[in-house]
Amino acid sequence: MAASLRFSGLKTPPAYSFPKQTTSLQCHSASPTLLSFAAFRPSNSSILRNISLRRCCESRVFRVCCQGGNVDVIQRNEFEAASSGEAENQLTCVMKFGGSSVASAERMREVADLILSFPNERPVIVLSAMGKTTNKLLLAGEKAVSCGVTNVDAIEELNFIKDLHYRTADELGVERSIVDGHLEVLEQLLKGIAMMKELTLRTKDYLVSFGECMSTRIFAAYLNKIGFKARQYDAFEIGFITTDDFTNADILEATYPAVAKRLNDDWISDPAIPIVTGFLGKGWRSSAITTLGRGGSDLTATTIGKALGLREIQVWKDVDGVLTCDPNIYQHAEPVPYLTFEEAAELAYFGAQVLHPQSMRPAREGDIPVRVKNSYNPNAPGTLITRNRDMSKAVLTSIVLKRNVTMLDIVSTRMLGQFGFLAKVFSIFEDLGISVDVVATSEVSISLTLDPSKLWSRELIQQASELDHVVEELEKIAVVNLLQHRSIISLIGNVQRSSLILEKAFHVLRTNGVNVQMISQGASKVNISLIVHDNEAEQCVRALHSTFFESDLPELDQ
Numbered sequence: 027m028a029a030s031l032r033f034s035g036l037k038t039p040p041a042y043s044f045p046k047q048t049t050s051l052q053c054h055s056a057s058p059t060l061l062s063f064a065a066f067r068p069s070n071s072s073i074l075r076n077i078s079l080r081r082c083c084e085s086r087v088f089r090v091c092c093q094g095g096n097v098d099v100i101q102r103n104e105f106e107a108a109s110s111g112e113a114e115n116q117l118t119c120v121m122k123f124g125g126s127s128v129a130s131a132e133r134m135r136e137v138a139d140l141i142l143s144f145p146n147e148r149p150v151i152v153l154s155a156m157g158k159t160t161n162k163l164l165l166a167g168e169k170a171v172s173c174g175v176t177n178v179d180a181i182e183e184l185n186f187i188k189d190l191h192y193r194t195a196d197e198l199g200v201e202r203s204i205v206d207g208h209l210e211v212l213e214q215l216l217k218g219i220a221m222m223k224e225l226t227l228r229t230k231d232y233l234v235s236f237g238e239c240m241s242t243r244i245f246a247a248y249l250n251k252i253g254f255k256a257r258q259y260d261a262f263e264i265g266f267i268t269t270d271d272f273t274n275a276d277i278l279e280a281t282y283p284a285v286a287k288r289l290n291d292d293w294i295s296d297p298a299i300p301i302v303t304g305f306l307g308k309g310w311r312s313s314a315i316t317t318l319g320r321g322g323s324d325l326t327a328t329t330i331g332k333a334l335g336l337r338e339i340q341v342w343k344d345v346d347g348v349l350t351c352d353p354n355i356y357q358h359a360e361p362v363p364y365l366t367f368e369e370a371a372e373l374a375y376f377g378a379q380v381l382h383p384q385s386m387r388p389a390r391e392g393d394i395p396v397r398v399k400n401s402y403n404p405n406a407p408g409t410l411i412t413r414n415r416d417m418s419k420a421v422l423t424s425i426v427l428k429r430n431v432t433m434l435d436i437v438s439t440r441m442l443g444q445f446g447f448l449a450k451v452f453s454i455f456e457d458l459g460i461s462v463d464v465v466a467t468s469e470v471s472i473s474l475t476l477d478p479s480k481l482w483s484r485e486l487i488q489q490a491s492e493l494d495h496v497v498e499e500l501e502k503i504a505v506v507n508l509l510q511h512r513s514i515i516s517l518i519g520n521v522q523r524s525s526l527i528l529e530k531a532f533h534v535l536r537t538n539g540v541n542v543q544m545i546s547q548g549a550s551k552v553n554i555s556l557i558v559h560d561n562e563a564e565q566c567v568r569a570l571h572s573t574f575f576e577s578d579l580p581e582l583d584q
């Protein structure tokens with residue numbers, strides 16, 4: 027059953043009772059940015075998990091869907107905001123600053139100036155941990171496993187972290203007490219790890235959470251000190267609900283209404299710039315702190331953007347936007363001015379460190395533009411990522427390298443014409459919970475690569491035995507060749523031009539004496555993947571970059 031409400035002007039009732047079994051409510055609103063709905067059971071005020079909100083693109087129609095039905099009350103925060111005259115004053119965008127942008131007191135000051143240089147914005151700020159804090163915390167945890175309880179206070183990384191955060195607080199003129207408690211608990215936690223001689227994935231997530239919890243507290247205190255009212259939030263306390271996959275958790279749908287409600291309600295009742303911890307969430311079963319995978323603050327930012335229906339999501343980095351290739355491989359890489367969500371998602375998934383692999387999903391679902399900017403060079407235009415862009419002149423957008431990939435050649439032991447071979451192979455991967463990246467098939471053989479981010483997040487010993495297990499299972503139906511130390515070179519761009527791209531690419535690879543071991547063009551039409559040996563990969567990327575970005579390509583005919 028669908029209910030339809032039409033509201034005009036500011037006079038709207040504060041809540042609407044759904045008939046039982048209602049599955050969708052459509053609202054027409056006066057405000058184009060109207061966004062947050064939350065569904066409650068009034069009996070215990072719990073937020074329903076199965077609610078989702080969709081904005082019908084380019085219109086003022088918002089659709090609330092509740093798959094399970096049984097919604098009792100829908101509360102419309104923006105309608106309330108509108109009636110109290112706050113609509114003009116809503117939060118406008120999200121600005122995420124990565125570790126390199128907030129690495130020191132000086133950098134935090136610059137970031138504060140940068141935020142305040144946009145007086146028309148009312149941003150939600152997402153911060154990562156300062157500099158390399160996450161790596162240091164992980165190293166401290168690993169050292170604690172074997173150093174003995176009495177030696178924990180001598181762990182170099184612990185002292186580095188204490189010194190960095192106290193020094194930053196001192197230099198910004200905020201109270202040390204803002205991080206005192208966290209640093210004490212951090213040391214106790216390391217003692218606990220030393221005592222147990224064990225660092226589980228769950229403990230790892232708790233351990234690294236101290237980085238974001240401290241950077242956001244210091245930064246919020248600094249903004250308050252210089253006269254801009256700010257409020258710190260731990261993401262795991264404001265509704266970031268995730269799976270319980272420690273170190274690599276996924277955001278659950280319930281996050282969107284919960285986060286929207288909390289941030290909007292606080293903003294309406296007592297406006298203050300929200301400063302939210304990136305990267306962190308709360309496991310829905312365990313209630314323990316989880317993390318979204320390395321670089322996960324990008325995903326925190328896009329999740330908030332979608333939850334609040336903000337106008338723009340900005341991710342501020344230490345590079346002039348998404349570049350034509352990894353600048354660590356080739357220093358003459360150039361910024362890419364425009365990308366589609368699809369291109370950016372492929373690029374991130376296939377290894378470009380600049381964006382978290384899952385971060386484009388909320389932005390695409392909410393149709394919210396993402397701007398990648400350089401906090402060290404704010405005047406550079408950066409990269410704008412949107413649903414569509416003009417592809418008529420586009421050939422190649424970016425070259426991405428994913429190293430240390432495992433490849434499997436699987437040849438059926440049965441004869442040609444047997445059906446069900448592909449299905450059997452993929453059911454083995456499904457049973458073992460391993461995801462596959464790139465695939466090329468013939469009737470009796472399959473070559474594929476395994477997704478290292480899923481496989482490699484597990485312990486080393488577990489990885490080796492999982493690979494043995496995969497091979498063992500596949501050998502029941504096929505001859506299997508396991509090839510390690512391979513790289514995927516992904517050519518992201520306009521695959522409508524695949525003949526031109528492949529002609530150029532193969533010319534370059536042949537000239538450089540490189541043998542391509544597998545090639546695949548995905549259905550996404552933005553990515554051609556080439557598999558080469560690890561030790562040839564970087565040289566290939568540099569040569570491909572010269573050909574595609576530093577020399578003239580033939581004019582493109584439609």
Ligand SMILES: Nc1ncnc2c1ncn2[C@@H]1O[C@H](COP(=O)(O)OP(=O)(O)O)[C@@H](O)[C@H]1O
Pocket residue numbers: 123124125126127154321342343344345347348349350351352353354378379380381424
């Ligand atoms: N195609 C690419 N474009 C831009 N940066 C890239 C690319 N590939 C790899 N990088 C690396 O990603 C880094 C930025 O990502 P990241 O370190 O996660 O930023 P932050 O910590 O600021 O969020 C850059 O410094 C650069 O070294």
Ligand SMILES: N[C@@H](CC(=O)OP(=O)(O)O)C(=O)O
Pocket residue numbers: 123124125126154155160161237304305319320321322323324
């Ligand atoms: N601090 C976390 C999360 C993050 O997103 O960091 P950054 O924005 O600096 O990549 C990490 O290092 O993975």
